[in-house]
Each structure stands twice: as structure tokens, then as C-alpha cells.
Amino acid sequence: MAEEENRSSLSGRRAEAQRNNGRILDAARAVFLADPEAPIAKVGVHAGVGISALYRRYPSKDHLLRALAEDGLNRYIADLETALASTDGPWDTYVACLERVVDGQSQALAQRLAGRFTPTPELTALAMRAGSLAETLFDRVRRSGELRDDISEADVTLLLEMIAVIELPGADGGAALRHRYLALLLQALHAPAEAPLPGRPARQADLAARWRSAGNS
Incomplete structure (x- = not known):
């Protein structure tokens, strides 16, 4: 009986630790999206x-x-894998x-967070996998002819970053x-695009340079 209570107590502590860790990561995501220097x-x-x-x-x-x-x-990898496994049309999937x-x-x-911490080999491998999947998805929608042809994958990455930092007081934040x-x-x-965009598109090399800019200091 005591052994069962000990196992139950240990399981409860582990569950609480997981909940705490989830709260920490959720909080860190909100804090560092708003201010990476926080x-x-x-x-x-x-x-x-x-x-x-x-x-x-x-x-x-x-x-x-x-x-x-x-x-x-x-x-992010899970989102990309879900998209690549979809049987919907390329644009709807994208x-x-x-x-x-x-x-x-x-x-x-x-x-x-680019350049603000020292990545491990495991993180680098994850990032390369995510990049490969994202490129495959982008190429698929580009080949469909439904994506304007003067936009790059790096352009979309930067635009999504801009959207992600929008935060306002209120129920949905x-x-x-x-x-x-x-x-x-x-x-x-x-x-089709109504008019061509000015300047050159962003490149993956531009994004990679942010990681090398070693804010790892």
C-alpha cells in the first residue's frame, strides 16, 4: 500500500513538474517574442x-x-510534416x-532568438530538418503557379515574424x-501579382547571417 502511495506521489510530482515546465515555456515564448533581451x-x-x-x-x-x-x-516540424502529408491542393495546404x-x-x-544563444549540434540538426521541410513545401506551392513568382521563402519567414509579434491587451492577446x-x-x-515588388527578395543566407552575428556574446 505504501509503495503504491509512493508511486502515486512520484507520478503526481512529475505531472506537476511537467505543468510547471509548460507554463515556463509558454511564458518564455510570450516574453521573448515581445523582447528577446528581456x-x-x-x-x-x-x-x-x-x-x-x-x-x-x-x-x-x-x-x-x-x-x-x-x-x-x-x-514547427510537426506543422510542416502535417502539411506535406496533406492531400489538399498546394495553395490550401500552404x-x-x-x-x-x-x-x-x-x-x-x-x-x-537568432544569434542570442549557443546552439547545440542537436538543435542545428533540428533546424536543418525544419529548413528542408519548409523548402519542400514552398517549392510545391511555387510549382503550382498559385504563389507570386517574385517572393522568396525568406521573404515569407520575415513577414511571419512581423505578424507574430502583434500583441494587444484583451482576451485573445x-x-x-x-x-x-x-x-x-x-x-x-x-x-497573379498586381505589380512587381521593388528591390531584391530576402535570401536564406540573410537569415543564416542573423545566427552568425553572434549575439552569442
């Missing part, structure tokens, strides 16, 4: 978790940012994927506005 203590306040509990799990901001990046990349990405804010967060502006963006992305 101190780690602000995450504890936002999560309603004591600073000692926060530091027990994440001894430094670098540790927390790596965990947040891993969580975001895994969720739209649905961008809607999920905006809701999860995973892809935009990775860009906001800006979610409805994020979807409003995503709908506006999708109208602009859909072919």
Missing part, C-alpha cells in the same frame, strides 16, 4: 513560478533559450500550414489581429 526573471513572473524553481530547471537564460528553440522547432505556424508562433520565435494580417498577407502572396 531578463530570465521576467519569465518567472509571467509564468507565476518562483525564481528558484525557474533556475533549478534552467540555470541560465542560455539554457532556457535552447529549450525554447527546441520546443519551437519540434512544433495556407493551412501558415495559419498553424502563426497560432503556434514557433517559426517566428526561432528568428527572434492579439490572435484575431494576427489572423487578420495573415489573411492580408496571403492575398498579397497569391498569384
